[in-house]
Amino acid sequence: MAIASINPTTGETIKTFTPLTNVEIEQKLQLAADTFRAYRRTTIESRTRSMHRAAEILESEKDEFGKIMTLEMGKPIKAAIAEAEKCAWVCRYYADNAARHLANEIIETNAKHSEIRFQPLGPVLAVMPWNFPFWQVFRFAAPALMAGNVGLLKHASNVPQCALAIEDIFRRAGFPDGAFQTLLIGSDAVEAILKDHRVVAATLTGSEPAGRSIASTAGAHIKKTVLELGGSDPFIVMPSAKLDSAVETAVKARTINNGQSCIAAKRFIIAESIYDEFTTKFVERMRALRIGDPMDESTEIGPLATPQIVNELAEQVQRAVDSGARVLTGGRKLTRAGNFYEPTALDNLDPKTPAACEEIFGPVAMLFKVGSVDEAIAAANSTTFGLGASAWTNDPTEQEVFLEELEAGSVFINGMVASDPRLPFGGIKNSGYGRELAEFGIREFVNIKTIWVG
Ligand code: NAP
Numbered sequence: 001m002a003i004a005s006i007n008p009t010t011g012e013t014i015k016t017f018t019p020l021t022n023v024e025i026e027q028k029l030q031l032a033a034d035t036f037r038a039y040r041r042t043t044i045e046s047r048t049r050s051m052h053r054a055a056e057i058l059e060s061e062k063d064e065f066g067k068i069m070t071l072e073m074g075k076p077i078k079a080a081i082a083e084a085e086k087c088a089w090v091c092r093y094y095a096d097n098a099a100r101h102l103a104n105e106i107i108e109t110n111a112k113h114s115e116i117r118f119q120p121l122g123p124v125l126a127v128m129p130w131n132f133p134f135w136q137v138f139r140f141a142a143p144a145l146m147a148g149n150v151g152l153l154k155h156a157s158n159v160p161q162c163a164l165a166i167e168d169i170f171r172r173a174g175f176p177d178g179a180f181q182t183l184l185i186g187s188d189a190v191e192a193i194l195k196d197h198r199v200v201a202a203t204l205t206g207s208e209p210a211g212r213s214i215a216s217t218a219g220a221h222i223k224k225t226v227l228e229l230g231g232s233d234p235f236i237v238m239p240s241a242k243l244d245s246a247v248e249t250a251v252k253a254r255t256i257n258n259g260q261s262c263i264a265a266k267r268f269i270i271a272e273s274i275y276d277e278f279t280t281k282f283v284e285r286m287r288a289l290r291i292g293d294p295m296d297e298s299t300e301i302g303p304l305a306t307p308q309i310v311n312e313l314a315e316q317v318q319r320a321v322d323s324g325a326r327v328l329t330g331g332r333k334l335t336r337a338g339n340f341y342e343p344t345a346l347d348n349l350d351p352k353t354p355a356a357c358e359e360i361f362g363p364v365a366m367l368f369k370v371g372s373v374d375e376a377i378a379a380a381n382s383t384t385f386g387l388g389a390s391a392w393t394n395d396p397t398e399q400e401v402f403l404e405e406l407e408a409g410s411v412f413i414n415g416m417v418a419s420d421p422r423l424p425f426g427g428i429k430n431s432g433y434g435r436e437l438a439e440f441g442i443r444e445f446v447n448i449k450t451i452w453v454g
Pocket of ligand 1: 001127128129130131132136154155156157158185186187188190191205206207208209210211213214227228229230231261262263359361387427431432
């Protein structure tokens, strides 16, 4: 894939970038290794100052950063600006909490003194996706830098300007050159970098195939990885739920980021006694969404990030229809410039059919009717994914059953699955392993060192 900014609203190529040569990659790896030796000795207070400064830059220039995101990957501008603000939040969260998360822990043993220390590992490679082009990077970079690691970013090839802007934010915030570097490279260059002895660990947010590839290379070289992969989150609605707020949130949860979110609700599992009412209201709201130019503040659904994504989505919908799905609304590409696909709702599929189990990355919802809590849980757990799950019920017994039985990294009751710097984020099953955010995220890339003094 060429490294280029291509406006998904118009198809226009705005800027192309030449990938780094092997010599340039070598220089950046060496700079990362050299920087780490000095950076790991900096005080947490000085890292905190720089991280607060990064937050200030993000906030004061959020409109410009928002425009770059929208230009390169098509998310509605209001959401893009909110993403820059959320990045400021995660910077502040780790600036304020890293010292507490990484404080030495004294443990009573038979030694004169024993304790646990949390020490940085070195240069960490971050392979990141385009869908939240700032947020995904910051939620890795803020804890990694606060812990004393240095970062090497291989961003998705369609968001190079976002990647360069992020590198620039950390430099202007006062982190040393080499503490956070963007590598403009294709995915074919990742393997050699991961094998390099100077790179000590890797994190990947992206698709399952990319995760398998990174994890197998890292495994062969005994390097720690964190994988944040795909999802097909269930959104369950039981009869005791507040139906209107469930419908409103369901539409938002499916169409956020033009439907391209790992934790978007993708499968709507609805109790049969409320199925018809939920479906009628859901379809009405999906039809009413304002589709258009994502730079326009009133737009609710913009284009998908690339023409390939639109084609893949159209093929998935066709596969679902071939397996017996009924199209309740949408189901077509829009005949206008740009990568637009109609908000779509499908039903009449068995939750276990292969077409119902794939991740759908676009504004396409699948609805399923169930007769009981047990059936809802069986349907929800019937995919290979386990990222998030949302269940709507006001019955405390049902709530507890969902919290216990849903196979997911997060379960939200009467709310939409969302990330929050204060709460761990990650998946189980084929959605990956490891956690980002909160104390768990900052402890992924540290040496948990046992100290024993006799
Ligand atoms: P992708 O194709 O896997 O790309 C993600 C990143 O991996 C890009 O930087 C890409 O580079 C690189 N890449 C792709 N194949 C690679 C390989 N074989 N070796 C090394 N690097 C490779 O994913 P995507 O389709 O852009 O992103 C959407 C996916 O990300 C969805 O499945 C979504 O659910 C998942 N996601 C998960 C989370 C989470 O937190 N769990 C969050 C957001 C997104 P190029 O761009 O150069 O190909």
